[in-house]
Amino acid sequence: MKRLSITLSAVALLSILAYGLGLAAEPAGPKTYIVRIESMKFMPNMISVRPGDTVEFFNTDLVPHTVTERSTRAFDSGMINAKATWKLVTDEEGTLLYRCIYHPDMMGTIVVETAAKNAARNTPAAVELCGAP
Numbered sequence: 694m695k696r697l698s699i700t701l702s703a704v705a706l707l708s709i710l711a712y713g714l715g716l717a718a719e720p721a722g723p724k725t726y727i728v729r730i731e732s733m734k735f736m737p738n739m740i741s742v743r744p745g746d747t748v749e750f751f752n753t754d755l756v757p758h759t760v761t762e763r764s765t766r767a768f769d770s771g772m773i774n775a776k777a778t779w780k781l782v783t784d785e786e787g788t789l790l791y792r793c794i795y796h797p798d799m800m801g802t803i804v805v806e807t808a809a810k811n812a813a814r815n816t817p818a819a820v821e822l823c824g825a826p
């Protein structure tokens with residue numbers, strides 16, 4: 694019985710160590726990130742995600758905004774009303790530049806890249822909502 698408890702303690706310790714080193718902290722599935730539209734700005738205005746992740750734009754302002762790809766309008770949210778949200782599901786790697794059609798000064802960037810590249814790049818303001826197991 695004593696040996697069993699020592700073994701269990703060793704397993705627990707290894708689990709804690711692995712978690713502390715980040716080995717067990719990285720969920721495999723796609724995640725959802727929030728970009729707030731607040732006071733006529735995208736916050737954060739630069740976010741780094743992985744292919745398959747979702748970026749959800751939440752308009753906290755009292756006026757409508759859009760999330761529109763800057764050059765070709767490859768994606769366009771249409772009007773996002775006050776207190777409404779719009780989701781963009783990313784697919785392949787690349788840099789997505791967008792702006793608000795109504796307010797040309799409002800601009801943002803989504804960098805879509807694999808895990809190895811974007812591990813430590815997100816700002817604290819990039820809130821991770823949830824991660825599928």
Ligand SMILES: [Cu+2]
Nearest residue numbers: 758793795796
């Ligand atoms: Cu706007």
